[in-house]
Every structure is written in C-alpha cells, then in structure tokens.
Amino acid sequence: MSPRRPSAAERALRLLNRTLLTVFGIQLAIAIGMSLVDSYRRRGKRPKPFPVTPPRTVPVGDGEVTTYTFGKDLYEDMIAAIEGARRQVLFETYIWKGDAVGERFKQALVDAADRGVEVYCIYDGFANLVVSPRFKQFPPSLKVLRYPVYAAGWRFFDLTRYGRDHRKILVVDDTVGFVGGYNVGTAYETEWRDTHVRLTGPAVWDLKRTFADFWNLNRRRLIAHSARPLLLETASSWEPSIRFQRNVPRLWMFPIRGMYLEAINRANRNIWITQAYFLPDQDLVDALKAAAGRGVDVRLLVPLKSNHIVADWISRGYFSQLLDAGVRIFRYRDAMVHAKTATADGTWSTVGTANIDRLSLQGNYEINMEVIDERLAATLEEIWRRDESNSIELTSSEWEARDLHRRFTESFLRPLRPLL
Known part of the structure; x- marks a missing residue:
C-alpha cells in the first residue's frame, strides 16, 4: 500500500511553517551579528565623563x-x-x-x-x-x-x-x-x-x-x-x-508592571521616567499616550546607545507612537544610563531593578522601591534635570526623517520583542 500523499493544504501549511522558521532564524542571526559587531566597535573606546548628582x-x-x-x-x-x-x-x-x-x-x-x-x-x-x-x-x-x-x-x-x-x-x-x-x-x-x-x-x-x-x-x-x-x-x-x-x-507575582500603570494613569501634572531598556507592552504605551493626551508632562529618558544594540533598535519601534502623542523622548549621551526610576506629580517615586521590558516585568525576580514623599520626588526631579542636560531630545521631525534602512531594520526586528 503506497503512502498517502499530503494534501495541498498540508503542503501549504508545511511551507508556511518553514518560511516562518527561516525568517525567525534570519532575524535571530542578524540580532546576534549586530551584537558582535557592536561589541567589536566598542573595544578600546575610552569612557567620557558625564554629569552626576552628589549623594x-x-x-x-x-x-x-x-x-x-x-x-x-x-x-x-x-x-x-x-x-x-x-x-x-x-x-x-x-x-x-x-x-x-x-x-x-x-x-x-x-x-x-x-x-x-x-x-x-x-x-x-x-x-x-x-x-x-x-x-x-x-x-x-x-x-x-x-x-x-x-x-x-x-x-x-x-x-x-x-x-x-x-x-x-x-x-x-x-x-x-x-x-x-x-x-x-x-x-x-x-x-x-x-x-x-x-x-x-x-x-x-x-x-x-x-x-x-x-x-x-x-x-x-x-x-x-x-x-x-x-x-x-x-x-x-x-x-x-x-x-x-x-x-x-x-509564585506568578508581577506587581511592578501594575505599579507603573497605576502611577501613569493617576498622574495629572508630570511623570518622568528613566529606563536603560525600554521595551513596553502596548498597554504601557497606551497609558503613556493617554497621559500625554490629558495634558500630563510625560518624559522618557533612555540611552542614546546602550550596551545592547538589539534592544535599542527594538525600543525605537515605539518612538513614533509616543512622539505623535506628545511624549518627550530624551537620549542620554556619552555614557550608558542604566537607571530604572520614575517620579510623578512631585509626590510618587520609584527606584529599583526592573526595566520596562518583558523580561523584567513578566519574567525575572525584580524589586522596586515605591515611595510617596515630596522630598524624595524633588530629589529625583533634580537628578532628572541633571541627566536631561546631558541628553539630546528627539523631535518628531527628526524621527520621521530617518532613512529607509533604519525603518526596515526596526520593522524586521519587531518580532523579537517577546524575547526581550
């Protein structure tokens, strides 16, 4: 008895699976290649001084x-x-x-x-x-x-x-x-x-x-x-x-994401966030956009170039939405900013270990200190302003003028978001 030949639908499904696996493999290979090239380029580079706020x-x-x-x-x-x-x-x-x-x-x-x-x-x-x-x-x-x-x-x-x-x-x-x-x-x-x-x-x-x-x-x-x-x-x-x-x-406990969402949704004056790796889910992006839409001064500070180049490229995929909604984006230059902090309305603050990305908010053991205190909020606002003085603000016109290969790379690497 001869084996049954696969139907056209089965052949099409197999082809689709192979195509998806091939594309994912190419994306992963490109991400690894980018990381290796970036690591090589950083060799021998001397660090530059940056402004700090004393203890x-x-x-x-x-x-x-x-x-x-x-x-x-x-x-x-x-x-x-x-x-x-x-x-x-x-x-x-x-x-x-x-x-x-x-x-x-x-x-x-x-x-x-x-x-x-x-x-x-x-x-x-x-x-x-x-x-x-x-x-x-x-x-x-x-x-x-x-x-x-x-x-x-x-x-x-x-x-x-x-x-x-x-x-x-x-x-x-x-x-x-x-x-x-x-x-x-x-x-x-x-x-x-x-x-x-x-x-x-x-x-x-x-x-x-x-x-x-x-x-x-x-x-x-x-x-x-x-x-x-x-x-x-x-x-x-x-x-x-x-x-x-x-x-x-x-224990399947992930309260830090909820802490951020609550603070963003309650903010009525300002919320200033500093993040090393900014790879939020769409709910967090929507919360920031909604806050900016109701007149809150929403600012995000991230590295101009972090130590993880793939995270940088994927993070940029959110910039268009945020800039169009009125969120101000600042990119820290000359040093890697690794802080995970935020402050809102001169009252609420957080300092901790969690990045706003999937690994931190839905995967890793993390801890953030949440504080309701005007004096600490004022201190973190002062730190923010010092960091802002060493940052470059990204404007909507500058972002829209980026070249085609940058747009393509951002789109091509987008499926890797769930891994980060």
Missing part, C-alpha cells in the same frame, strides 16, 4: 533615603556598611565581576564572616558565566547561593522557573539597606550612570524580608550544611511611605 539624603517617614548616581560614591558607602557590620550581612547581586571592585566586595564579605558576622550571598549564575571560576570559589564561612543557569530541572514547561535573579540588594544589621540598578564591577564604578538608594528605618525590615524570601525559596540548591532557612523576626513597625514591589515568577 542626597532626605527624611522619609521614620527613616532616611539617600540617592546615588555615581558608582564610586555608592560602593564606598556599601563597603563601609559591610566593614561596620556586627551581626549579619545579606548581599545579593545580578552581576558580580571578578575585577578589582568585585574582589574588594568579596574580601569585605569574607572579613566580616571571619570576625563572626553571619554573611549570606546570592548571585545569578547565568549573568556571571564569563566570570572566572576561581573568583566564584568562596570560603565555607560565607553562605552562598548561586542561582542556577537552568532552574527548571525536569519541569521543562514550567514557565515560572525560567526567570533570572536580576535584583541588587544589601542589608546590614537590620539598620541599613541598599537597593537599585547598580551591579558590582569596575566599569559600573565610574563609566555607567545608574541610580541606587540607601535607606534606614523600618523599611529596612521589608528589604530584609525580600532577601530572606528568595533565600528560603531556593535554599535547597545549596550544599546540605548551609541549607537551613533564614529566619526573621517581625518588624516592630511599618513604614507607610515606602513599599517594596517584588516580582516573584516562581
């Missing part, structure tokens, strides 16, 4: 919040906090380079453990694949959780297990905490423009709880003698001005 401390509720926009200032205070620790240090980072700055942090943590301080460390395995294995060897005095490159195990189809640990947290002795966009490495110390905060008061307990929840959720990946849970006491008071919004993919 500024304001009272918020029963504590204080200090803002940092220059890595050197931040690292000095973080190291000082670790060196002054008496009981406990909780340290979590996405990228932990094995360079001079990374070694300095590692030594400070080891020294703290050697003098009897309980030291817990978390870092993301995938983000540090290129870091020397020798650097990632820690003495047994440190309790270290390396979040694995592949966390799904045999649960291939469990999407809750594919998020990266993109958070950056330091908590010392229940008295001081740090959170924001800065990873740990020499380049971030002087070459990148990022934003981080230091906080004191009752809000530190919530930051500590954030660390402990992640540790306890993943502690079974540790060696047996260190796999005990991290126990917490209950905070004596709440800080009503500050909330920590946490994305926890394992």
Whole structure:
C-alpha cells in the first residue's frame, strides 16, 4: 500500500511553517551579528565623563533615603556598611565581576564572616558565566547561593522557573539597606550612570524580608550544611511611605508592571521616567499616550546607545507612537544610563531593578522601591534635570526623517520583542 500523499493544504501549511522558521532564524542571526559587531566597535573606546548628582539624603517617614548616581560614591558607602557590620550581612547581586571592585566586595564579605558576622550571598549564575571560576570559589564561612543557569530541572514547561535573579540588594544589621540598578564591577564604578538608594528605618525590615524570601525559596540548591532557612523576626513597625514591589515568577507575582500603570494613569501634572531598556507592552504605551493626551508632562529618558544594540533598535519601534502623542523622548549621551526610576506629580517615586521590558516585568525576580514623599520626588526631579542636560531630545521631525534602512531594520526586528 503506497503512502498517502499530503494534501495541498498540508503542503501549504508545511511551507508556511518553514518560511516562518527561516525568517525567525534570519532575524535571530542578524540580532546576534549586530551584537558582535557592536561589541567589536566598542573595544578600546575610552569612557567620557558625564554629569552626576552628589549623594542626597532626605527624611522619609521614620527613616532616611539617600540617592546615588555615581558608582564610586555608592560602593564606598556599601563597603563601609559591610566593614561596620556586627551581626549579619545579606548581599545579593545580578552581576558580580571578578575585577578589582568585585574582589574588594568579596574580601569585605569574607572579613566580616571571619570576625563572626553571619554573611549570606546570592548571585545569578547565568549573568556571571564569563566570570572566572576561581573568583566564584568562596570560603565555607560565607553562605552562598548561586542561582542556577537552568532552574527548571525536569519541569521543562514550567514557565515560572525560567526567570533570572536580576535584583541588587544589601542589608546590614537590620539598620541599613541598599537597593537599585547598580551591579558590582569596575566599569559600573565610574563609566555607567545608574541610580541606587540607601535607606534606614523600618523599611529596612521589608528589604530584609525580600532577601530572606528568595533565600528560603531556593535554599535547597545549596550544599546540605548551609541549607537551613533564614529566619526573621517581625518588624516592630511599618513604614507607610515606602513599599517594596517584588516580582516573584516562581509564585506568578508581577506587581511592578501594575505599579507603573497605576502611577501613569493617576498622574495629572508630570511623570518622568528613566529606563536603560525600554521595551513596553502596548498597554504601557497606551497609558503613556493617554497621559500625554490629558495634558500630563510625560518624559522618557533612555540611552542614546546602550550596551545592547538589539534592544535599542527594538525600543525605537515605539518612538513614533509616543512622539505623535506628545511624549518627550530624551537620549542620554556619552555614557550608558542604566537607571530604572520614575517620579510623578512631585509626590510618587520609584527606584529599583526592573526595566520596562518583558523580561523584567513578566519574567525575572525584580524589586522596586515605591515611595510617596515630596522630598524624595524633588530629589529625583533634580537628578532628572541633571541627566536631561546631558541628553539630546528627539523631535518628531527628526524621527520621521530617518532613512529607509533604519525603518526596515526596526520593522524586521519587531518580532523579537517577546524575547526581550
């Protein structure tokens, strides 16, 4: 009996599938090629100086919040906090380079453990694949959780297990905490423009709880003698001005996107956003357009050229909609702006680790501090103006005049949006 010949409809479907796979493969190959070429072009380029806002401390509720926009200032205070620790240090980072700055942090943590301080460390395995294995060897005095490159195990189809640990947290002795966009490495110390905060008061307990929840959720990946849970006491008071919004993919919790949508929808005077990688979904784009349409001063600040060229090209695909709606777009020059901040109406602010993209808002472990306080909002507005002075505003006429190959590249790479 001869095999059945496929029908015309089946042949057409196969052809369509092959065509789509071929196009997707070409798109992916072009994206990889663009990244490699861009990386080669950056070799040997000397970083340029950029304006920074000195650390500024304001009272918020029963504590204080200090803002940092220059890595050197931040690292000095973080190291000082670790060196002054008496009981406990909780340290979590996405990228932990094995360079001079990374070694300095590692030594400070080891020294703290050697003098009897309980030291817990978390870092993301995938983000540090290129870091020397020798650097990632820690003495047994440190309790270290390396979040694995592949966390799904045999649960291939469990999407809750594919998020990266993109958070950056330091908590010392229940008295001081740090959170924001800065990873740990020499380049971030002087070459990148990022934003981080230091906080004191009752809000530190919530930051500590954030660390402990992640540790306890993943502690079974540790060696047996260190796999005990991290126990917490209950905070004596709440800080009503500050909330920590946490994305926890394992529990299917993604509140940061909702936080942004609520702030944008409630804004009636201004909302100024700084983002390293701006790849929103259409709901966020529509919210920004609607805010601009009702007279809100909506401003977006992004890198002129980020460290991920494909993200830049895909991000530009949203510019036409936003500019046509009256959103003002500023592109930061001479340095990589990596901050993830926003402020609205002189009252609401957020500083954190989450980018406005699919990976951060619907995939990774992230944390953003949400604050209702006029003094912190004023500080972030001052930082915004300083950054704006080092930016180029993109006008609608300039954008519409871009050449044909740029338009084609933006359109051709658009299907990659769900991957970023």
